[in-house]
Amino acid sequence: MLDFILRGKLVTQIIIGLIAGIILAAVSREAGMAVGLLGDVFVGALKAVAPILVFILVCAAITNHKKENKAQLGPVIRLYILGTFLAALLAVVASFLFPVTIALTVGAEDLTPPQGLGEVMKNILLQVVDNPVNALANANYIGILAWAIALGVILRHASDTTKALMADLEVAITVIVKTVIRFAPLGIFGIVASTIARTGFGTLVGYANLLALLIGCMIVMALVVNPLIVFLRLRQNPYPLVFTCLKESGITAFFMRSSAANIPVNLELCRRMGLDEETYAVTIPIGATVNMAGAAITITVMTLAAVNTLGIDVDFATALLLSVVAAVAAAGASGVAGGSLLLIPMAASLFGIDNATAMQVVSVGFIIGVLQDSAETALNSSTDVLFTAAGSYKQGDPYPRKLPPEAVPVDAVR
Template sequence: MKNIWNTWSRLSLIQQICIGLVIGIFLGVAFPKATGIGLFGTLFVSALKAVAPILVLVLIVNAICHHETGKKTNIKNIIGLYLVGTFAGGAMAVIVARLFPVKLVLNGVDAADTASAPTDLVTVLTNLLTNLVANPIHALATLSISIDPETLSASTSVSPNFLGILVWACLLGLCLIKARQSTKDMIEDLANSISQIVRWVIKFAPLGVMGLIYTAISTTGLSVLVSYGQIILLLVGIMLLDALVLNPIIVFTQIRQNPYPLVLRCLKDSGITAFFTRSSAANIPVNMQLCEDLGLDKDTYAISIPLGATINMAGAAITISTLTMCCCFTIGHQVPLGLAIILSVLSALSACGASGVPGGSLLLIPLACSLFGIPGDIAAQVIGVGFIVAVVQDSMETAINSSTDALFTATADFKRQKKEGKTIKVSILG
């Protein structure tokens, strides 16, 4: 037994999830009426639902309060490109997901209150502003508020008010910027502790995925696998569009020359490595070496590359936007243009605060779902679906995130060099 456990521990999380996925499919086909197997999925989703609000709060407070006011970094253009790339990725995901709607297999969809979904921009903004000023304790615990635009009556639902959590976290982080260093250290320790709890929860992802896929197959049949395949194709397709169409356009607007040699060089040297390591942080040395090979300013990329591993998250924004849109289509919510724009902004902001653990972006999906009045139970199931497709999604997401750290750093530096009259040449092969 000890040898089996040691062998299991040496496997990566993706390998463990694949095994859980296969076991869940087998049990769902062979023993569709077995009791207790689906409980693993229920417990996993409940744990995710419990930890997500606290994670959002402490991560955002910690990120904002550690900002150093007045520090000159000379990387404003790079940060601008990071933010534009992240927002553009989330916006493109919303557009493509609207053109190619995919429905998820979720429990409790029929019981969801579709009438609570906002249908026009006025309702969206009213609900948004109301939730932003909600009681912070209730926002963290149980309260989400919806306003009827005709009667102006308020109704509440039992799920975390992530928008309220977001605004209170931002305000608290801003107020703590000038706090004593010991206070900031304590907040950082708290953020690290919550992140560790998330890691513990995610260690049970193989069992959770097994329970979720068992429940889906035992109740729906093998046809549910088609839905997961469609989600993977949609996510991969959007991320390829981001890497090969959207990012080259952004780069071209800055350097005014063929962007593809630089784009393909970054994908080859950084993206492929990040795809297999699935960690932007672990790929920092690779990006540093790539920037050196490209002849970039060391004082700039020494700051921008580690920073990009934290805030440059176009892949995460794509994941959040896409799965949120799929959830809306599943429930039957309409997504008006105004709400789609707000979703793009929110997914970009959420992605910048994504936890640095595998599947960190998935835990922020309930924040985006809260825009549509989607119950927390259903939003937590979407996280579970995300872990099922993470075998491909997480690798692609990391490749997009990490390769664009080097891409946008090089873009800003090459723009500066061109202003100085230098000629820019990039070899795809290196």
């Protein structure tokens, strides 16, 4: 049993934790609420390590980047941009084909969303120049990336001792995070049990159509649009690669609900796939911040649901503009749970929807977030690996049909 806990497949353990949480909540509501502490501790640990993980990984990768190494950063970033825009466009088309409405009677949260695209761009710029300590403390991933890239570029000219120190820090923080990840099954057990015990699934019934449209768009993006993008780049069957990413990365991201927290899983998956470390050490942390296809879908679908509810006519030009705005806004969404919801009022402002009404839509988003945010994160995080692989491979390169086993944290220390 101990060997299974320490060395067993993480996905299998997560599924066991999920089923156990559902059973416990069904048997005893009080017991389900009690084990919620396990979930709180796990989520707290993820929130604590994710910002420093992103900072050290990006900084160390750039610091130790060799000039003769030709990392495939450009193709991967272009795939990130294309995928996020197509996700927003897909959501627009789906919302026109299957219009949904929502009951805007939920009390608005006391939050302060951006009021327009200009303010979003201003906020992103201010996040870039944020104090590094403040950025780490508040999980400002855009600011963290900016400081990590700047320091990494400068430290490329540092002594070999400094570069070795950065490499050792990278190994150390990765081992710490992998250790935290090993407790994911217990954390998910606590999260699922307490969530079902507290709210059940009855609350979600009233928003079934909205959830179906959101998750349906994400499934189409994962199984149709993303494979098409990969096929057009590599000219071969993309589905072995797609299913590998969904299985090895998407499942864990679904339960963690944080792209940033899933970075160690993605890095390990890239290693097992035999990708160039110089590439994925940079593109995976960047993707967790800016590659947000799921967020683009959420922003677009929720906004158009409000538009349909209010009976506002939308022409194609405005819908296309919404796709662009949603893609830009998604890139500025936080890499943590619920990060995309506060950008809905900004998109809604394109249609003249006032802030109070838009905040009711945000509140609905928090209600359905149990499933919506999990599916969104699974799409976002698995796509990071998918596009990193697609950008690294060349036409005709064979995919690894059988991945080597996961590394155990102690091996990294050795």
